[in-house]
Amino acid sequence: MIQNIISNPTFYNATQGTVAQMTIKTGLNSVARPGFILLDKNIDPHTKKFSASKEFLYQGLSLLMYLGIIIPIFKHGAYALAKNKLFKNEAVFKAFPNPDEFKKFLKLGSEQEKLTKLSEISKATGDTFNRTNISEESEHLANGVIESSSLIGTILGLAVVAPLTATKAIHPILKAVGLVKDEPKQETKA
Amino acid sequence: MSLKNTLIYIGKNVKPYWPTVAVASAELIFRPTFTLMDKKSPSETKKYTALREGITELIAAPTYLALPVLAAKASDLLKIKDAKAAKMAKHNLQTVGTWTAALVVIPGLCSAMVKPFMDKIYNKKDKNEPAKLDITSKTEIEAPKPQISNTGSTVYPQTISLSAFQNRGMKVGG
Numbered sequence: 001m002i003q004n005i006i007s008n009p010t011f012y013n014a015t016q017g018t019v020a021q022m023t024i025k026t027g028l029n030s031v032a033r034p035g036f037i038l039l040d041k042n043i044d045p046h047t048k049k050f051s052a053s054k055e056f057l058y059q060g061l062s063l064l065m066y067l068g069i070i071i072p073i074f075k076h077g078a079y080a081l082a083k084n085k086l087f088k089n090e091a092v093f094k095a096f097p098n099p100d101e102f103k104k105f106l107k108l109g110s111e112q113e114k115l116t117k118l119s120e121i122s123k124a125t126g127d128t129f130n131r132t133n134i135s136e137e138s139e140h141l142a143n144g145v146i147e148s149s150s151l152i153g154t155i156l157g158l159a160v161v162a163p164l165t166a167t168k169a170i171h172p173i174l175k176a177v178g179l180v181k182d183e184p185k186q187e188t189k190a
Numbered sequence: 191m192s193l194k195n196t197l198i199y200i201g202k203n204v205k206p207y208w209p210t211v212a213v214a215s216a217e218l219i220f221r222p223t224f225t226l227m228d229k230k231s232p233s234e235t236k237k238y239t240a241l242r243e244g245i246t247e248l249i250a251a252p253t254y255l256a257l258p259v260l261a262a263k264a265s266d267l268l269k270i271k272d273a274k275a276a277k278m279a280k281h282n283l284q285t286v287g288t289w290t291a292a293l294v295v296i297p298g299l300c301s302a303m304v305k306p307f308m309d310k311i312y313n314k315k316d317k318n319e320p321a322k323l324d325i326t327s328k329t330e331i332e333a334p335k336p337q338i339s340n341t342g343s344t345v346y347p348q349t350i351s352l353s354a355f356q357n358r359g360m361k362v363g364g
Contacts, residue, residue, distance in 0.1 A: 003270055007279040015285045018209045025210055025292050032293045036301075087194070137198060144201030151200075154209045159216035163224055 013107045018150035019071055022158065023063065030059030050179050057170045062162040066154070070161065074153030075099050075146055082145045091133035092142045095121050099146045106139060206285045207258035210292070214254050218247035242308055249299050253291045261287030 015021060034052035037043070043051070076099060083093035095118070096102035108114050118129045222240035225231075231239070261283040270276040 003268055003275070003279065006265065006268065006282055007270060007275040008282060009278060011282050011285075012278040015206060015282070018204070021206050021285070021288070022209050022213070025288065028289060028293055032297070036297050140198045140201035141194065142201065143204070144197030144199070146201075147204045148197060148200045151209055151212060155212050155216045158213050159220050163221065 009109065016107065017103065018147055018154055019067075019075070022154050023067065026059055026063045026066065026158070030056055030063065033059065050174070053174060053177070053179055054170055057173055058162075058166050061166040061169055062158060065162055065166065066157045070153045070157030071150060074149045074156075078145055078149030079142075082142075087141065087145075090138060090141065091127075091129055092138040094127060095125075095129045095134060096142070099142075102142050103146070106143060205258070206281060207254055207288050210254040210288050211251060214247055214251040218244065218251055221247060238308070238312070241311070242304060245304050245307060246300050249303060250291075250296050253296050253299065254288060257291040257295060258284035258287035 015024065034056045037052040037055060038048055040048065079093075079099040079102075082090075083097075087093055092102070096105060105114065105117055108117060115131065118131070118134060121127075122129045221243040225240040225243060226236055228236060262280050265276070265280045265283045268279065270279055
């Protein structure tokens with residue numbers, strides 16, 4: 001019973017890959033971190049509201065930026081580079097034109113399903129794809145291209161780009177919803 | 191090791207906790223650096239925030255590594271016979287370990303360790319700091335107030351007599 005829950009294939013497939021892991025983790029952070037701030041009894045209500053909103057916005061904006069800009073550039077860019085320049089003779093990159101198509105193939109449960117998919121692609125493209133030219137090693141290569149580029153994109157996106165850009169967008173949003181007020185300018189008498 | 195072999199290795203062995211450990215390690219360097227680079231904040235605030243962020247990430251990076259590794263060890267204890275099911279169990283437990291670290295363990299460790307550590311450093315620093323000569327704040331020496339005499343004229347009291355600076359006949363050298 002416990003073994004069946006722990007080795008659940010749906011959970012396994014849903015959490016495979018750098019992008020899925022970081023998306024879920026950042027999503028959880030956007031709920032958990034403001035939650036921890038709101039539970040803190042040592043902070044006054046206004047500061048709590050401000051800090052929790054700031055944290056929620058930071059995590060949300062980071063996630064949007066990560067999924068919308070960083071990952072498409074790195075994941076799709078690296079896959080295109082591997083397909084057109086670095087490994088243009090590898091059949092795996094010819095069979096699967098983009099990383100999403102390849103990931104769907106990788107997640108197929110059985111060897112039989114993979115063979116069926118390869119014969120479907122062969123019929124559609126006119127080329128021959130089988131387990132001889134798309135071996136397990138070819139799968140690891142294509143997966144390595146996707147995962148390493150996603151990993152570099154993740155580090156740059158969440159540790160460098162997001163802190164530099166998301167923080168600049170937070171203040172105007174908080175100001176628009178009334179959580180930050182402009183400090184009155186001090187008048188100096190001549 | 192060629193690029194191809196490296197990519198094959200990554201594709202074959204990628205673990206669910208790699209990205210979280212990598213991001214926490216990168217943040218250990220970049221977060222305090224960005225804070226210290228901020229020109230708008232006062233120097234002491236920057237140092238305090240950077241140190242606090244550094245300690246937080248110093249706790250987060252090894253925790254993100256330790257919990258999934260321990261969770262994977264737990265999956266070995268279950269002794270799942272089917273190799274595919276064992277692989278999935280290991281992955282799933284590592285993922286749960288990462289989430290537990292992010293949701294409960296790291297916030298808990300940080301709230302238990304960061305503030306006391308910061309207080310210790312800053313209190314110690316305050317005690318050890320030598321007394322500084324205050325040359326910036328304003329001195330408040332009351333100027334002598336003028337008094338109105340019976341005749342109606344204004345009299346300025348002389349606290350130091352001019353005669354104090356007069357030559358009283360002392361000679362140097364003879």
